Amino acid sequence: xxxNPMQQFEVYRIGPQIKIAGVDLSFTNASLFMVxxxxxxxxxxxxxxxxxxxxxxxxxxxxxxxxxxxxxxxxDTAGSKAKPYFPFIFSxxxxxxxxxxxxxxxxxxxxxxxIIVTMLLAIxxxxxxxxxxxxxxxxxxxxLFVPSGVPVILLPLITVIEIISYLSRPxxxxxxxxxxxxxxxxxxxxxxxxVVSLGILGGWLPLGFSVALTGLxxxxxxxxxxVFAILTCIYLNDALNLHH
Amino acid sequence: MELEAAxxxxxxxxxxxxxxxxxxIGNIFSSYLSAAMRNxxxxxxxxxxxxxxxxxxxxxxxxxxxxxxxxxxAF
Numbered sequence: 001x002x003x004n005p006m007q008q009f010e011v012y013r014i015g016p017q018i019k020i021a022g023v024d025l026s027f028t029n030a031s032l033f034m035v036x037x038x039x040x041x042x043x044x045x046x047x048x049x050x051x052x053x054x055x056x057x058x059x060x061x062x063x064x065x066x067x068x069x070x071x072x073x074x075x076d077t078a079g080s081k082a083k084p085y086f087p088f089i090f091s092x093x094x095x096x097x098x099x100x101x102x103x104x105x106x107x108x109x110x111x112x113x114x115i116i117v118t119m120l121l122a123i124x125x126x127x128x129x130x131x132x133x134x135x136x137x138x139x140x141x142x143x144l145f146v147p148s149g150v151p152v153i154l155l156p157l158i159t160v161i162e163i164i165s166y167l168s169r170p171x172x173x174x175x176x177x178x179x180x181x182x183x184x185x186x187x188x189x190x191x192x193x194x195v196v197s198l199g200i201l202g203g204w205l206p207l208g209f210s211v212a213l214t215g216l217x218x219x220x221x222x223x224x225x226x227v228f229a230i231l232t233c234i235y236l237n238d239a240l241n242l243h244h
Numbered sequence: 245m246e247l248e249a250a251x252x253x254x255x256x257x258x259x260x261x262x263x264x265x266x267x268x269i270g271n272i273f274s275s276y277l278s279a280a281m282r283n284x285x286x287x288x289x290x291x292x293x294x295x296x297x298x299x300x301x302x303x304x305x306x307x308x309x310x311x312x313x314x315x316x317x318a319f
Contacts, residue, residue, distance in 0.1 A: 175307060
């Protein structure tokens with residue numbers, strides 16, 4: 001029986017150990033759940049688009065809702081210029097959402113509760129957005145750090161603050177998702193521990209809390225995927241439509 | 245002071261940042277509710293913004309929690 005609320009985040013090897021050039025590339029439970037969520041996404045979307053009916057069935061409805069949701073989010077936040085980036089943001093949102101949701105199943109593993117996963121996604125987004133910005137505007141992209149309408153005396157200070165806030169984007173983007181998942185799952189397991197330690201007489205109260213918290217965590221799992229995608233859109237908006 | 249005790253106290257102080265997150269979340273929902281009562285027809289449109297603000301405010305508090313965990317387990 002698990003006695004430590006942190007034990008659920010343990011990464012262990014499944015199958016044989018694979019070592020290539022001193023780097024451990026073995027198949028772990030983290031990789032298993034990443035593969036599972038990728039397969040689940042493909043399955044849902046494949047079933048949804050197999051036969052395109054006028055009156056959609058369940059899977060087609062899910063696919064259409066997801067498509068419209070993301071398409072509307074992109075056009076609302078980043079404008080029509082961001083349309084070519086729809087596949088990227090859609091796959092990003094679906095991957096984070098399915099990883100979070102698979103984590104809500106009992107005895108499963110939450111891929112996004114590890115900072116290495118979210119940090120890699122965030123650094124990829126950061127580098128991609130920076131490259132897109134420089135490709136679209138050339139060195140004019142640096143105007144992002146010099147807001148217009150600021151008094152000249154304040155300008156050096158504001159520029160430094162803008163640069164720091166730009167560079168801290170990958171950190172805040174990744175830590176937000178990682179901390180939410182880590183804190184939520186730890187809290188669920190701590191309350192689960194209270195049920196056991198309070199026994200049959202006092203355990204009902206934390207059990208009820210556990211049920212309520214599970215509902216909250218499902219909301220948070222969806223919300224964090226949404227926030228991750230919408231912040232990517234906002235960063236893309238900065239790179240595509242330079243306002244300053 | 246013992247290092248272990250200092251670590252525990254530090255982690256506890258770092259977790260205080262959740263108070264700020266609590267105030268922020270309460271503020272967001274109360275402003276949304278009072279605005280929605282004044283103009284219910286515009287409320288639906290601002291619901292995504294409400295969720296975005298909620299998630300952003302909650303995450304700010306959780307940064308403090310991460311600092312607490314770093315103090316407890318990484319040092």
